[in-house]
Amino acid sequence: MLLTLAWRNVWRNRRRSAITLSAIAVGVAALTFVWGFIDGMNREMVANTTRYFAGDMQIHLRGYHEDQTLDLAMTNAAAVLGTVLADPAVAAASVRLEGRALASRGDKSRGVALVGIAPGQEVRVTDLFKAIVAGSPLSATATNGVLIGSRLAEVLRLTVGDELILVGQAYDGSVASSRVPVRGVFETKIDELDGFLAVMPLDAVRDFLAAPGGGTAIALRLKDPGALPAAEARLRMSLGERYEVIGWPTLLPMVVASVRYHEVTGFVVLTIFFIVVAAGVANPVLMAVLERTREFGVMLAVGTSQARLLRVVLYEAILLGLFGLVLGNAVGVGVTMFFQYQGIDFTAFEAGLRTMPGLSDVVYPVARLDRSLMISAVVFGTACLVSLYPAGKAALLEPVTAMRGMAGLSRRARGGGGTAIRLPVFVLVAARNILRNPRRTAITVGGTAFAIVAFVFLFGYYDGFSEQIIDNSTRYLTGHVQVERAGFRQDLSTDLSLGSSDTLLAQLRGAPNVEAAAPRIQAQGIASSTTKSEGILLIGISPEVERKVTFIDRAMVEGAMLRTGDDRSIVVGRKLAETLNLRMGDKVVVMAQAADGELGTAAYRISGIFATESASFDGGIGYVTLSAAQSLLALGTGVSTINVRLADPAALDETVDTLRRHLRGPGLTIVSWPALLPQVDEMVRVIRIMRAIVLVIVFAVTALAVMNTVFMTVAERTREFGVMMALGTSPGAVVRLVIYETFALMTMASLLGYSLGVLLVTYFARRGLDLSRFFEGYVTIPGVTGIAYPRLVVASILGPGIVLFLATILASLYPAWRAARLDPARAIRHA
Amino acid sequence: MNAPDVVVKLEGITKVYRQESVAVHALAGIDLQIRKGDFAVLVGPSGSGKTTLLNLIGGLDSPTSGSIWVAGVEIGRMSRSQLSRLRLRDIGFVFQEFNLIPVLSALENVEFIMLLQGVPPGERRNRSVALLKELGLEGLEHRRPNQLSGGQQQRVAVARAIAAEPIIVLPDEPTANLDSKAGGALMDLMRRLNEEKGVTFVFSTHDPMVVERARRVIRLRDGRIEADELRPT
Numbered sequence A: 001m002l003l004t005l006a007w008r009n010v011w012r013n014r015r016r017s018a019i020t021l022s023a024i025a026v027g028v029a030a031l032t033f034v035w036g037f038i039d040g041m042n043r044e045m046v047a048n049t050t051r052y053f054a055g056d057m058q059i060h061l062r063g064y065h066e067d068q069t070l071d072l073a074m075t076n077a078a079a080v081l082g083t084v085l086a087d088p089a090v091a092a093a094s095v096r097l098e099g100r101a102l103a104s105r106g107d108k109s110r111g112v113a114l115v116g117i118a119p120g121q122e123v124r125v126t127d128l129f130k131a132i133v134a135g136s137p138l139s140a141t142a143t144n145g146v147l148i149g150s151r152l153a154e155v156l157r158l159t160v161g162d163e164l165i166l167v168g169q170a171y172d173g174s175v176a177s178s179r180v181p182v183r184g185v186f187e188t189k190i191d192e193l194d195g196f197l198a199v200m201p202l203d204a205v206r207d208f209l210a211a212p213g214g215g216t217a218i219a220l221r222l223k224d225p226g227a228l229p230a231a232e233a234r235l236r237m238s239l240g241e242r243y244e245v246i247g248w249p250t251l252l253p254m255v256v257a258s259v260r261y262h263e264v265t266g267f268v269v270l271t272i273f274f275i276v277v278a279a280g281v282a283n284p285v286l287m288a289v290l291e292r293t294r295e296f297g298v299m300l301a302v303g304t305s306q307a308r309l310l311r312v313v314l315y316e317a318i319l320l321g322l323f324g325l326v327l328g329n330a331v332g333v334g335v336t337m338f339f340q341y342q343g344i345d346f347t348a349f350e351a352g353l354r355t356m357p358g359l360s361d362v363v364y365p366v367a368r369l370d371r372s373l374m375i376s377a378v379v380f381g382t383a384c385l386v387s388l389y390p391a392g393k394a395a396l397l398e399p400v401t402a403m404r405g406m407a408g409l410s411r412r413a414r415g416g417g418g419t420a421i422r423l424p425v426f427v428l429v430a431a432r433n434i435l436r437n438p439r440r441t442a443i444t445v446g447g448t449a450f451a452i453v454a455f456v457f458l459f460g461y462y463d464g465f466s467e468q469i470i471d472n473s474t475r476y477l478t479g480h481v482q483v484e485r486a487g488f489r490q491d492l493s494t495d496l497s498l499g500s501s502d503t504l505l506a507q508l509r510g511a512p513n514v515e516a517a518a519p520r521i522q523a524q525g526i527a528s529s530t531t532k533s534e535g536i537l538l539i540g541i542s543p544e545v546e547r548k549v550t551f552i553d554r555a556m557v558e559g560a561m562l563r564t565g566d567d568r569s570i571v572v573g574r575k576l577a578e579t580l581n582l583r584m585g586d587k588v589v590v591m592a593q594a595a596d597g598e599l600g601t602a603a604y605r606i607s608g609i610f611a612t613e614s615a616s617f618d619g620g621i622g623y624v625t626l627s628a629a630q631s632l633l634a635l636g637t638g639v640s641t642i643n644v645r646l647a648d649p650a651a652l653d654e655t656v657d658t659l660r661r662h663l664r665g666p667g668l669t670i671v672s673w674p675a676l677l678p679q680v681d682e683m684v685r686v687i688r689i690m691r692a693i694v695l696v697i698v699f700a701v702t703a704l705a706v707m708n709t710v711f712m713t714v715a716e717r718t719r720e721f722g723v724m725m726a727l728g729t730s731p732g733a734v735v736r737l738v739i740y741e742t743f744a745l746m747t748m749a750s751l752l753g754y755s756l757g758v759l760l761v762t763y764f765a766r767r768g769l770d771l772s773r774f775f776e777g778y779v780t781i782p783g784v785t786g787i788a789y790p791r792l793v794v795a796s797i798l799g800p801g802i803v804l805f806l807a808t809i810l811a812s813l814y815p816a817w818r819a820a821r822l823d824p825a826r827a828i829r830h831a
Numbered sequence B: 001m002n003a004p005d006v007v008v009k010l011e012g013i014t015k016v017y018r019q020e021s022v023a024v025h026a027l028a029g030i031d032l033q034i035r036k037g038d039f040a041v042l043v044g045p046s047g048s049g050k051t052t053l054l055n056l057i058g059g060l061d062s063p064t065s066g067s068i069w070v071a072g073v074e075i076g077r078m079s080r081s082q083l084s085r086l087r088l089r090d091i092g093f094v095f096q097e098f099n100l101i102p103v104l105s106a107l108e109n110v111e112f113i114m115l116l117q118g119v120p121p122g123e124r125r126n127r128s129v130a131l132l133k134e135l136g137l138e139g140l141e142h143r144r145p146n147q148l149s150g151g152q153q154q155r156v157a158v159a160r161a162i163a164a165e166p167i168i169v170l171p172d173e174p175t176a177n178l179d180s181k182a183g184g185a186l187m188d189l190m191r192r193l194n195e196e197k198g199v200t201f202v203f204s205t206h207d208p209m210v211v212e213r214a215r216r217v218i219r220l221r222d223g224r225i226e227a228d229e230l231r232p233t
């Protein structure tokens, strides 16, 4: 009976129900999709990174994972393989021998991970061979030949059939070198693999590294990836203390860090969403009850008990909630599923996505039952919870007061105040109407203000974050502008140097908006300690000048930055020092291709270690002095680039234009940071898109809520509008009246929302939003650090702010139009 | 054509409401003339069509067939906004209840019409104050409707209806929510306005006391005029 009553109430006010329903549905659908999108990215990252190379798990001699040296190679790999394959959870396993080498061709070179595999075993463990885009995979019987990644092929200008020269350090410490024909090129869209991996038959690598029978790792694939922890534990038991069993989360800390990063940012966005959706749902539900004070008074008067009244109201909310959930889930899961099969193509932002391991062009969101249940439960709970308040209020009504109508009315009415009508009368009427139902006004203003706060905060967060990424990456590495010989950037080839730089430097320093300019040498090299080697970007700097362009000297954690004349010193990142097992004062040997075509070698001592919190900087860069680099690379007085810091970074494009017009030289090009750091540029663009998606949803929910309020104010005043129209008020004036009311509501909401939002952003801009607890490992996006500083950019919130304002006014046009279309004769009959 | 003192003329008016395919013949052929200075009352059982007739005269609704002239102009084919202007200029309405705009004070309610008509502020203020005073509402100008008694509210509604000096005032059961004393006072007031200022009134009512004070009684039954008689004054 009560349920029937609730059902009829829902049905009676179809429009209000439709609005409540759509607020719930839009919210649920949006949450479902956003969460599905994040889940999809994470799933893809894990799947792709494990599937091409790492495998689900690896077995090494104990200690190898921490210290990847040939000293820790297994000598009885075949026997270990047997034990591993005997495990019931293991689908396939393969033995590998891994080492570091400098791969070069002609005058181009790059440090690579050289991996020997048994092709027959490998195909059953990873999909690397499926990623071959040119040439062919290694055959099971191959004894020679190498597979390389597409990026590496590009950098070294190699095609299938060309020969590659590999130089490395053998097991016995001697220098090994070999010429190998390229058999195939693979493309996995994972930078670490495409740019830095060379794969050869196991025996060929054993020969090269002088490690017969050796194997550093056994990679394996599980029948069920979900069974990872169990299989890990069992293998540990069967293999014993001598070996380590390492699952992919430990093998690929970057992936775990990125997944965690997504989860954290996703959590921030989802939380704000949840609250906006809750406010969007609360608004119509609250009003649906408040506007019926009179009706509830009658129900109480005829003897309905308070408990029953409470239940009727709750049932209504439950009915609406359930329908909203069904609709929202249908739409949300539908859209997510559609894209799950279709994929969302982000090819335009490929470089940005590639900063996250395993992601490239197409993202496939996933619809997950547990997520849908969770979202549904929270939204449903919110709807019921917010209806409890007005339900309680309704139950506690004094029937007599309630029947007299809006209880608040007589309390609010004031005598006196005999001012003449100075304001235009409709503005006056609108203003007084807003005060007439202060509770409803408060709910609407509060809800809308909240949405504004959310949007201002999110924008602040994103703007701050983008700026931080740009700022950190330009000031640690590139500066704002780089002057170079055309083509230099593609392969950092030493023969594309600028020659002597003095005139150019003088010209640059004289140019407008140039704060500082520093000459540099940049080259690919390989750095080795006594036990290990790693590919690095070797940067030769002129220390005193460099300090004015990049701020790496401020990131020193041990020792000090180079000074002019420290030609036998090197400064490296903390992560590189860790991988090479080096401390302050230790010796590092650096090999690089010199301009004369010879292999340059030099030994330096570590005089400083820096940490920037960015993995790509800390793990792959070594600084030496300009003259040290010049002599290593046989460059004479030549430099490879001049890097420039601008006084006003916002005037980047203009400055680049001016420089292009004034600096002339053979093959001279001027490159701005977005081209130097495409992944940063695209990351910023991806952020902008995310921002837009969030914005659209927040606005949709807000506009719906405002429209709902306006509908209610119109509906409850049907009779009043009828009287006004009977008196000769024109339909246009009625529309205006309704719009003025929305305008006033939005003005209040904006004042409140923007002041709170600005306060919040300013507060966190000063304090910083410390998310570092969530990122234990390094984040792969250059320039991202653990603490985000939101930043208020008026220009970026201004546009959306105006759009929101207009959108709500537009949303109120429909109810306004309905009011103007009222038939006055009927409206006056309206009870 | 029309006699010069005929302000409203109805010819062959019918009004059919369709509700879920059932046709309700609210008015079934009405011919009627209202003259300047009339103080007429529509009486008849509930559902006989009184409100419908007043709404048609006032341009709040359109007839199913037949023609209506107000001040010599046919209004049956007018657009919504033309009707709106007609009501503003020529018609004054008073309803049974909830008549006033709740957020405006008594004075502002009276001023509202003149404001829509574009009467300058000073003038409309003076005329409103004078009118309220004349109707015995002095000192209550700045009260909001919910701070006035029902009788006071109706008097404000009458003040508002006549403020714009319309051709005809159409109160629909103005006394239905009032006690007999307040109702009587309201009737006396309108009668005085009729006599002193020549304002034309057509009421609808169930109230014998209203009928008693009328000078013309039009009896409706089932959407037809049953009788139309003048009463000696």
Ligand SMILES: Nc1ncnc2c1ncn2[C@@H]1O[C@H](COP(=O)(O)OP(=O)(O)OP(=O)(O)O)[C@@H](O)[C@H]1O
Pocket (backbone or CB within 6 Å): A826, B017, B018, B019, B024, B025, B026, B044, B045, B046, B047, B048, B049, B050, B051, B052, B053
């Ligand atoms: N909007 C409408 N829709 C359908 N039927 C209507 C509508 N308005 C009036 N009616 C019908 O038209 C007939 C005349 O109604 P009207 O309101 O004119 O009567 P009335 O004489 O004013 O009655 P009362 O004395 O009760 O006010 C009635 O049968 C009524 O039900």
Ligand SMILES: [Mg+2]
Pocket (backbone or CB within 6 Å): B050, B051, B052, B172, B204
């Ligand atoms: Mg009636």
